[in-house]
Amino acid sequence: MRKLLLVILLLGCLLREGISQYYLRGEIRNEKGAEVSNIKTYLFSRGYIGYISSSFGIPSRLAVDTLTLIAEGYETLKMPVRTSQFQKITLKMQASTAKLAQQHLSSVTKNLSTNRQTIFPQNGESYTTLVENDFVSSLQSPETGFALHVDRAAYSNIRRFLNNGNPVPTDAVRIEEMLNYFSFTLPAADEDEDEITRGFTCATQLTSAPWNKENQLLYINLKAPKLDLSGLPPSNLVFLIDVSGSMDKPNRLPLIQSAFKLLVENLRAIDTISIVVYGGDIGVKLAPTSGADKKKINDAIDLIIPNGDTPGAGAIKLAYKKAEESFNAKGNNRVIMATDGDFNVGESSEKALEDLITKQKQSGIYLTCLGVGMGNYKDSKLELLAKRGNGNFAYLDNMNEAEKVLITEFTKTLYAVASDAFVNISFNPKMVQEYRLIGFDNKMDALADSTSELEGGEVGSGHSITAVFEIVPHISNQTLSNKDTLIAGRYGTIKLHYKLPSEKKERILQQFSIPINYVPLEQTESNIRFATALTMFGELLKQSRFAKNFTWDDVRTMAQQACTKKPAVLQAEFISLVEKAKKIYSPSKKKKKNSEEE
Numbered sequence: 001m002r003k004l005l006l007v008i009l010l011l012g013c014l015l016r017e018g019i020s021q022y023y024l025r026g027e028i029r030n031e032k033g034a035e036v037s038n039i040k041t042y043l044f045s046r047g048y049i050g051y052i053s054s055s056f057g058i059p060s061r062l063a064v065d066t067l068t069l070i071a072e073g074y075e076t077l078k079m080p081v082r083t084s085q086f087q088k089i090t091l092k093m094q095a096s097t098a099k100l101a102q103q104h105l106s107s108v109t110k111n112l113s114t115n116r117q118t119i120f121p122q123n124g125e126s127y128t129t130l131v132e133n134d135f136v137s138s139l140q141s142p143e144t145g146f147a148l149h150v151d152r153a154a155y156s157n158i159r160r161f162l163n164n165g166n167p168v169p170t171d172a173v174r175i176e177e178m179l180n181y182f183s184f185t186l187p188a189a190d191e192d193e194d195e196i197t198r199g200f201t202c203a204t205q206l207t208s209a210p211w212n213k214e215n216q217l218l219y220i221n222l223k224a225p226k227l228d229l230s231g232l233p234p235s236n237l238v239f240l241i242d243v244s245g246s247m248d249k250p251n252r253l254p255l256i257q258s259a260f261k262l263l264v265e266n267l268r269a270i271d272t273i274s275i276v277v278y279g280g281d282i283g284v285k286l287a288p289t290s291g292a293d294k295k296k297i298n299d300a301i302d303l304i305i306p307n308g309d310t311p312g313a314g315a316i317k318l319a320y321k322k323a324e325e326s327f328n329a330k331g332n333n334r335v336i337m338a339t340d341g342d343f344n345v346g347e348s349s350e351k352a353l354e355d356l357i358t359k360q361k362q363s364g365i366y367l368t369c370l371g372v373g374m375g376n377y378k379d380s381k382l383e384l385l386a387k388r389g390n391g392n393f394a395y396l397d398n399m400n401e402a403e404k405v406l407i408t409e410f411t412k413t414l415y416a417v418a419s420d421a422f423v424n425i426s427f428n429p430k431m432v433q434e435y436r437l438i439g440f441d442n443k444m445d446a447l448a449d450s451t452s453e454l455e456g457g458e459v460g461s462g463h464s465i466t467a468v469f470e471i472v473p474h475i476s477n478q479t480l481s482n483k484d485t486l487i488a489g490r491y492g493t494i495k496l497h498y499k500l501p502s503e504k505k506e507r508i509l510q511q512f513s514i515p516i517n518y519v520p521l522e523q524t525e526s527n528i529r530f531a532t533a534l535t536m537f538g539e540l541l542k543q544s545r546f547a548k549n550f551t552w553d554d555v556r557t558m559a560q561q562a563c564t565k566k567p568a569v570l571q572a573e574f575i576s577l578v579e580k581a582k583k584i585y586s587p588s589k590k591k592k593k594n595s596e597e598e
Contacts, residue, residue: 022060026087028069029054036091040070127171128380130441132544135472138432146176146440148222148421148465148498149457150412151386152405153371153379153395155181158541159573160374160397162580168541172379175439175538179466182534182570183409184527186221200224200418200496202512205528208477208521209470210558211536211549216471216518218435219528220425220494224417226462232415234270234331235291240319241304242339243279248306251397252373256338257301259370259402264298266410267291274322275300278315280307288326316357323365332415334366334391340373341381357388362504366416366458369393370405390419390458412460420456420507421498423467431491431516434472436546438535456498468535470546480518487516529562530571537578540585552582 024043028036035054042048044066049058060083067087069077074091081087136144154177161168186203201223209215239260247253267273271291276284286300319335327333357367367389369382379395386393392413394405405413427435459465473480475487491514499507521529536555539547556578563571 022063022065022083024058024060024065024067024081024083024087025056026081026089027055028052028071028089028091030074030091030093036071036074038071039091042068042070127169128383130171130174132441132542132546133437133439135434135436135470137434138427138429142429143424143426144435144437145422145424146437146467147455147457148418148423148459148496149176149387149392150180150460150463150465151177151383151392151394152181153383153393154178156397156401157371157379157395159577160395162577162584163397164374165580165584167584168581170542173538173542174441175535175542176467177439178534178538179439179468179531180463182531183464184221184466184531185223185464186219186525186527199508199510200498202494202496202510204491204494204512204514204517205524206471206480206491206514206516206518207524207528207532210521210532210554211547212470213477214472216473216477217521217532218469218471218491218514219531220423220467220469220514222423222465222496224459224461224463224465227411227415227417229411232332232411234272234328235267235414236272236288236323236326236328236331236333237274237414238319238323238335239273239275239286239301240315240335240337241275241277241285242315242337243277243304243306245279245306246340246373247279249373252340253304253306255372255396255399255402256370257304258399259396259406260301260338261298262403263406263410264291264294264301266407267294267297272326272328273297274326275304276315276319276322277304278318282315282318284318284322288322320360320365323360324363327365329364332366333364334368334414335360335389336368336370336414337382337385338370338372339382341371341379357385361388361390364501365389367391368413371395372397387455387457390416392458392460409460412463415461416458416501417461418459418498418508419501421459421496422456424495424497425492425514426495427492428490429474430489431474432471433474436470438468438470439538440467459498466531468531477518477520480516481520489516490514491516526562526564530559533558533562533578534574537574537581541581552578552586556582 028039030036037053039052039054041050041052041056041058043058043060045061046059052058063084064080064082067077067079067081069089069091071091074093077089077091079089151174154172154174157172158168158178161172186205203221203223205219205221207217207219209217241253241256241260243253247256264273269290269292272288273286273291274284274288275286275297276282285304286297289296291297316335316337319337323333323335360367367386368391369386371379371382371393372395382393394401394413396402396405480487494512494514496510496512497507499505521532533555536547536550536558540550540552540555556575559571559575559578560567563575567575
C-alpha cells in the first residue's frame with residue numbers, strides 16, 4: 001500500500017509539472033543588431049538554465065516569468081516575459097567594454113584630419129573590425145608611426161581557413177602578422193646611425209611596386225637583440241588552460257596538451273611551472289614545480305579533461321596570483337593562456353579584467369595567448385588580452401605550428417628584450433609625395449575615439465619585424481635606377497622607442513636614417529620579392545581597394561621566382577595556399593561577372 005501511494009504521489013507531481021509547462025521563445029541582439037552568444041540565463045520559475053545562443057527556446061513553469069540574462073561585455077538584463085509572446089531582446093554594451101576596445105591604435109599619423117579616414121565596415125563575428133590605411137600626403141603629415149607587435153596568429157589562422165576550403169574573413173587578415181610569421185631579415189645598414197649599443201639593428205630597402213610601376217615600396221626591417229641561450233634567465237611560467245566543454249575536440253585541448261609537453265622538454269631545473277585550469281570550475285592542477293621534474297608536469301597535463309562552462313576572469317586572476325607567488329625578480333615571469341577564446345568574464349568584471357591585466361603588465365608578469373579551434377574561435381579577444389598584457393599571441397592550427405611557436409621560436413615567444421616598443425617615421429617631403437602603411441590597420445572604434453593613442457608592444461629575443469610602405473615618389477624610379485645620377489639627402493628618419501623589460505620608466509631611443517638605395521624589384525634579394533608576394537596575397541584576401549592590378553597568378557609567380565629550385569617548407573606551403581585561395585575565390589568572381597552580363 002505504501003509503495004502504491006508513493007507511485008500515485010509521483011504521478012501527481014509529474015502531471016502537475018506537465019500541466020504547468022510553458023515554452024518561452026525569442027531572440028537576443030545587441031544595440032547594433034548583431035547576435036549575442038554565450039548568454040548565461042536564469043528563470044525565476046526554474047533558477048539557473050545554462051548558456052543560450054542568440055535564438056532560444058526555454059521551458060518555463062509560469063505563463064509570466066522573470067528572465068535574467070548575463071553576457072560578457074553587456075549590462076545584466078532582468079525583465080518580465082510572457083511565454084505567449086515571441087521575445088525580441090536587446091542587450092546594452094557596458095561602457096567599460098567600449099573603453100577596452102577603443103583605447104589604442106596600431107598605427108597613427110600626425111596632423112591627419114579625420115575626414116581623410118575612409119571607413120569600410122567589415123563583417124566578422126569573432127574578429128575586430130579594421131580600417132585599412134590610406135595614402136597620406138607627406139607635406140601635410142610627414143610623420144607616422146606604428147606599434148611593434150610580434151604576433152603571428154593571422155597567418156596560421158588564414159592557413160586553417162584555406163586548408164578547409166573556406167574564404168577568409170577580411171578582418172582576420174593582418175598583413176604585418178603575415179610578414180612577422182616568416183621572420184624576414186635584411187643586411188644591416190651601415191653603422192652611421194645615432195644608436196645606443198646593445199640595441200636593435202635596422203635595414204631598409206627601396207624598390208618598385210609590381211602593381212604600379214610609378215610607385216615604390218619601402219621595406220623597413222628591425223632586428224631585436226638576441227639573448228645568449230646559455231645565459232637565459234630562469235622562467236616562472238603558469239600554464240592557464242581552458243578545459244571547458246568547447247575545448248573537447250581533437251584540434252583544441254589534445255593539441256594544447258601535446259604542445260605544452262613539447263615546451264616541457266625545454267625546461268631546466270631553474271625554471272618553475274604551475275598549471276591552472278578553468279572549465280566547470282577553476283583550480284590549480286599543479287603547484288609550482290621545478291622544470292627538472294618533467295614526469296610530474298607531463299602527468300598533470302595528461303590528467304586534464306574538458307568539462308563545464310568557461311569562467312575566464314576568475315581563472316586569469318588565479319593564474320596571475322600563482323605567478324606572483326613564484327615571482328622571480330631576475331627572471332622571466334609569464335602566464336601562457338591556451339583557449340579557443342570563448343570564455344565569459346562575468347557580469348560586471350570587464351573593467352576589473354582590464355585593470356588586472358594592466359596592473360600585472362606593470363609588475364613584470366607578461367601574457368602569451370595561444371588560440372586553437374574553429375567555429376567559435378575569438379581572435380579579437382585573444383589579441384586584446386595579449387596586447388593589454390604586454391605580450392603576444394599565436395594561433396595553433398596543428399602540431400607543426402605548435403612546434404614552431406614553442407620550440408623553434410622558443411626564445412622569441414617567451415623571452416622579451418623590449419617592451420612598450422613603437423616606431424616613428426619622418427618622411428622627407430622632397431623625396432616622398434604620398435605614403436601608405438600596408439598592414440597595421442586600426443580598429444574602427446579606435447579611429448572614432450579622439451583619446452586613442454599609439455600602443456607599444458613586446459618584442460621577443462632575436463625577433464625580426466618587417467613593415468612595408470607604398471610610396472608615391474617625387475623622383476621617378478627611372479631616375480633612381482640611373483647609376484650616373486647622384487641623389488643627395490635622405491629618404492627619411494626612423495626613431496625607435498622602447499623600454500627594457502626590467503625598466504618601468506626609462507625609455508631608450510634609437511635613431512636610423514633611411515638611405516636612398518633604390519633597386520628594381522626583379523633585382524632585389526629573394527626575401528624582398530617573397531615578402532612582396534606575401535603582401536599582395538594579404539591584399540587580395542582582404543579584398544583591398546588597392547588590389548586591383550594583380551591576380552592570384554601574379555602572387556604565385558612572384559613567390560615561385562623568389563624561391564630557390566627547392567623551396568623551403570614554409571615557402572612551398574605558401575605557394576600551395578595561393579593555389580587554394582585562387583580556387584576558393586575565383587568561382588565567386590566568375591559568377592558575379594556572369595550575373596552582371598545578364
